[in-house]
Amino acid sequence: MSTKIVIAQPGGSEQLRAVTVEDAQPQAHEVAIRHEAIGVNFIDVYIRSGLYPWPVDKDLVLGSEAAGVVVAVGDDVNHLAVGDRVAYTLPNGAYATERVIDASHVVRIPDAVSAEVAAAVMLKGLTVSYLVNDSYAAKAGDTILFHAAAGGVGSLAGQWLAHLGVRVIGTAGGAEKCELALKHGYSDVIDYSKEDFEHRVKELTDGQGVDAVYDSVGADTVAKSLACLKRFGTLVCFGQSSGPVTDFKISDLAANSLRLTRPTLFHFTSSRDWLEQASSELFELILSGTLDVPVKQRFSLADVALAHEALESRQTTGSTVLLP
Numbered sequence: 001m002s003t004k005i006v007i008a009q010p011g012g013s014e015q016l017r018a019v020t021v022e023d024a025q026p027q028a029h030e031v032a033i034r035h036e037a038i039g040v041n042f043i044d045v046y047i048r049s050g051l052y053p054w055p056v057d058k059d060l061v062l063g064s065e066a067a068g069v070v071v072a073v074g075d076d077v078n079h080l081a082v083g084d085r086v087a088y089t090l091p092n093g094a095y096a097t098e099r100v101i102d103a104s105h106v107v108r109i110p111d112a113v114s115a116e117v118a119a120a121v122m123l124k125g126l127t128v129s130y131l132v133n134d135s136y137a138a139k140a141g142d143t144i145l146f147h148a149a150a151g152g153v154g155s156l157a158g159q160w161l162a163h164l165g166v167r168v169i170g171t172a173g174g175a176e177k178c179e180l181a182l183k184h185g186y187s188d189v190i191d192y193s194k195e196d197f198e199h200r201v202k203e204l205t206d207g208q209g210v211d212a213v214y215d216s217v218g219a220d221t222v223a224k225s226l227a228c229l230k231r232f233g234t235l236v237c238f239g240q241s242s243g244p245v246t247d248f249k250i251s252d253l254a255a256n257s258l259r260l261t262r263p264t265l266f267h268f269t270s271s272r273d274w275l276e277q278a279s280s281e282l283f284e285l286i287l288s289g290t291l292d293v294p295v296k297q298r299f300s301l302a303d304v305a306l307a308h309e310a311l312e313s314r315q316t317t318g319s320t321v322l323l324p
């Protein structure tokens with residue numbers, strides 16, 4: 001038997017409830033994984049609250065990244081065996097002690113990477129991978145602004161961009177978060193709860209602005225993010241933790257011939273080649289010590305509602321994991 005956390009309809013975190021179910025058996029191309037750690041992400045909050053379309057017409061199991069051990073393998077699975085330590089990112093279904101998924105989404109974890117770290121980086125680390133390589137191909141000498149720098153994605157992005165030779169300016173809410181971000185690759189961190197970040201970015205760049213802004217905060221920041229960009233600069237909008245952007249016009253890009261992109265991780269991970277290449281680079285960066293993965297909050301799976309409350313009320317830093 002295994003436990004799943006389900007929710008019947010969009011709503012508050014108090015509606016998340018545990019149910020006990022029979023273990024499913026893997027069919028062809030599938031594996032069963034016993035979870036050891038499950039990542040909590042802002043997308044879980046967007047789906048739970050109804051900001052994103054409700055994907056099923058029955059109880060939904062949230063959770064889009066996890067790590068654990070393969071406990072059963074279906075036919076025609078060649079790259080995995082019972083006992084392998086593995087991780088994956090896939091929309092929904094991970095808030096469970098055990099689950100069956102298509103093996104094509106699953107990668108093996110190096111021995112020296114813990115389940116907690118793997119569960120914290122499959123979604124967030126692979127997001128940074130596509131952000132810095134694809135959405136805007138960051139290069140040595142660039143100056144880049146990254147919002148929510150002390151968060152799960154932000155704390156990885158600062159280190160990755162610094163490793164590429166980028167000067168990374170961050171924003172974060174509060175002195176403690178700013179201090180934490182400074183330990184994760186950022187050369188300067190602006191407390192945007194107190195200071196006008198557009199003004200400060202202009203000061204820090206001698207009025208020039210930045211080559212790119214990665215903005216996952218949305219409503220509260222996008223207009224000023226555009227104003228921080230150099231001519232031909234790129235705005236990468238990849239989230240909306242403060243709410244969706246509702247008043248943007250294409251002509252807002254004209255002032256500086258700007259570029260805008262709005263990417264989604266799962267369009268990248270649906271390619272097995274991309275997943276293998278990007279996850280092996282991600283694990284190499286962790287093993288070499290280039291990427292420190294700050295797992296700052298741990299909750300039992302049963303306390304998932306507390307994890308959601310902490311994340312949506314801006315009380316977390318780094319990554320949050322659930323322990324079954």
Ligand SMILES: NC(=O)c1ccc[n+]([C@@H]2O[C@H](COP(=O)([O-])OP(=O)(O)OC[C@H]3O[C@@H](n4cnc5c(N)ncnc54)[C@H](OP(=O)(O)O)[C@@H]3O)[C@@H](O)[C@H]2O)c1
Nearest residue numbers: 041042127151152153172173216238239240241242264265
């Ligand atoms: N498109 C994609 O493929 C993709 C993939 C992964 C993640 N994302 C996005 O990346 C962002 C970061 O994800 P994460 O899971 O690592 O979360 P996180 O950064 O750990 O947490 C979100 C942070 O957003 C900031 N924030 C600003 N205004 C907020 C508000 N009104 N309410 C709540 N938080 C607010 C807070 O930091 P401060 O207090 O420092 O402001 C908060 O800690 C999210 O927007 C997420 O949706 C997108």
